Amino acid sequence: MAQSEDNWKHYLTTAARLYKYPFNEQMLIYAQRPDVTACASLETWNEKMNCWVNRGAKGIALIDTDSERPRLKYVFDVSDVHKARRIGRAPYLWELIL
Template identity: 50%
Template sequence: MARKYELITDLYYQTINEVSENADSWKSFLKTAGRNFRLRFDEQILIYAQRPDAIAVLEIEKWNNRFGRWVNKGAKGIGNKSF
């Protein structure tokens, strides 16, 4: 568990550094963040690191219960992509 925390933390700080290096990176991040504006900043950074093209990010329970959408068996979430 500690190893996973370290990987996430490293990914977070690496992405923060990349996003803050130049205006184009920052604009790209803001485009992703704007599509997922209800999430906290740290969540937005981690989503951007893994899927900069993510459009609508929600917990699986919200997709299932609120929208009646079902995830395919064996599909992996954004958080499972790198870890």
């Protein structure tokens, strides 16, 4: 990632969209899927956004250190979900227009 200026800029662009994630999780997300737009857990997509993760979608593995023993937790990009009928809504993705 830090091998060239272009790689670093690409990482920063991705990290800017993942501002709610700590640096170590941003790095893991970027290493697995550098072109993500917005990530959330399965529970967040289902319960808060009323979106369902597409069958066969591959999660992005993160290390969950909140429990006694570290374990993997998974997040999914917005490109991996679809809205639920009637009650679902398309996620709003913010952007800054300069």
